[in-house]
Amino acid sequence: MAVSTPRSAAAFLERRESEHALHFVKYQGLGNDFIMVDNRDSAVPKVTPEEAAKLCDRNFGVGADGVIFVMPGVNGADYTMRIFNSDGSEPEMCGNGVRCFARFIAELENLQGTHSFKIHTGAGLIIPEIQNDGKVKVDMGQPILSGPNVPTKLPSTKNKAVVQADLVVDGSIWQVTCVSMGNPHCVTFGTKDLKDLHVDDLKLSDIGPNFEHHEMFPARTNTEFVQVLSRSHLKMRVWERGAGETLACGTGACAVVVAAVLEGRAERKCVVDLPGGPLEIEWREDDNHVYMTGPAEAVFYGSAIH
Numbered sequence: 001m002a003v004s005t006p007r008s009a010a011a012f013l014e015r016r017e018s019e020h021a022l023h024f025v026k027y028q029g030l031g032n033d034f035i036m037v038d039n040r041d042s043a044v045p046k047v048t049p050e051e052a053a054k055l056c057d058r059n060f061g062v063g064a065d066g067v068i069f070v071m072p073g074v075n076g077a078d079y080t081m082r083i084f085n086s087d088g089s090e091p092e093m094c095g096n097g098v099r100c101f102a103r104f105i106a107e108l109e110n111l112q113g114t115h116s117f118k119i120h121t122g123a124g125l126i127i128p129e130i131q132n133d134g135k136v137k138v139d140m141g142q143p144i145l146s147g148p149n150v151p152t153k154l155p156s157t158k159n160k161a162v163v164q165a166d167l168v169v170d171g172s173i174w175q176v177t178c179v180s181m182g183n184p185h186c187v188t189f190g191t192k193d194l195k196d197l198h199v200d201d202l203k204l205s206d207i208g209p210n211f212e213h214h215e216m217f218p219a220r221t222n223t224e225f226v227q228v229l230s231r232s233h234l235k236m237r238v239w240e241r242g243a244g245e246t247l248a249c250g251t252g253a254c255a256v257v258v259a260a261v262l263e264g265r266a267e268r269k270c271v272v273d274l275p276g277g278p279l280e281i282e283w284r285e286d287d288n289h290v291y292m293t294g295p296a297e298a299v300f301y302g303s304a305i306h
């Protein structure tokens with residue numbers, strides 16, 4: 001892989017010097033990092049899932065939590081976003097990724113200032129808006145309450161349904177609430193014995209895979225381990241489906257606030273601390289949508305042989 005530093009993404013991506021080189025821009029949102037590929041000329045991703053897994057390898061490839069493709073819009077959307085996880089699997093959505101996506105489009109299209117885009121994703125229409133301060137606020141749509149197998153639309157924000165379930169993992173009974181943000185999340189604030197988690201003490205590499213591959217989740221799951229600091233301040237670590245422990249998960253932070261509200265632990269507007277930094281999350285009562293605000297930035301331009 002060769003790395004170079006031209007003046008802009010557009011200038012860089014126009015230099016197609018080798019048909020075997022994949023030109024990309026590496027982005028990160030709170031340390032959740034992605035190889036962004038300009039795929040606006042085709043509805044077929046420029047790399048296969050197997051190639052994506054190789055590119056994401058931190059020793060033998062570029063290194064990233066996923067590969068994201070900017071593709072032509074469908075159904076009235078401006079663009080389509082597709083993503084491969086670092087294991088090559090394809091999730092429906094990615095919260096940190098969609099913030100990076102918005103900033104990448106602005107770079108490609110040479111747009112300055114505030115802009116919003118309609119993005120078609122596997123989780124439906126997602127609307128990120130680049131703000132004056134450079135952060136991106138994303139309308140993440142409505143959460144879906146999902147039993148492990150059958151996702152159920154939340155009937156209304158007034159819903160006070162008991163959503164907790166017991167999940168036995170490695171002999172411990174974890175109390176979980178499953179929320180879908182288009183992709184599946186299993187949120188836990190503790191076990192039956194250990195009500196208040198200290199998330200820094202958890203060995204995620206041991207327990208994370210056992211949630212991800214639990215028989216209750218036939219499509220696997222992302223899992224969020226949450227500590228309540230106050231009713232408007234939560235701290236979480238995440239074990240991501242198809243990527244392992246990451247520094248941040250945007251859809252995960254949204255799912256955490258929804259679960260915390262449904263369990264009566266937090267208000268609808270929270271700061272969620274992740275290992276990579278904070279996200280502002282609001283689950284609005286008037287439209288039942290979840291809004292996420294956070295940073296996204298370009299890290300470097302590169303070409304990879306594939």
Ligand SMILES: N[C@@H](CCC[C@H](N)C(=O)O)C(=O)O
Nearest residue numbers: 091094095096183249250251
């Ligand atoms: N890190 C992402 C989520 C990426 C997809 C996830 N691993 C899945 O398989 O659902 C985010 O910021 O939301």
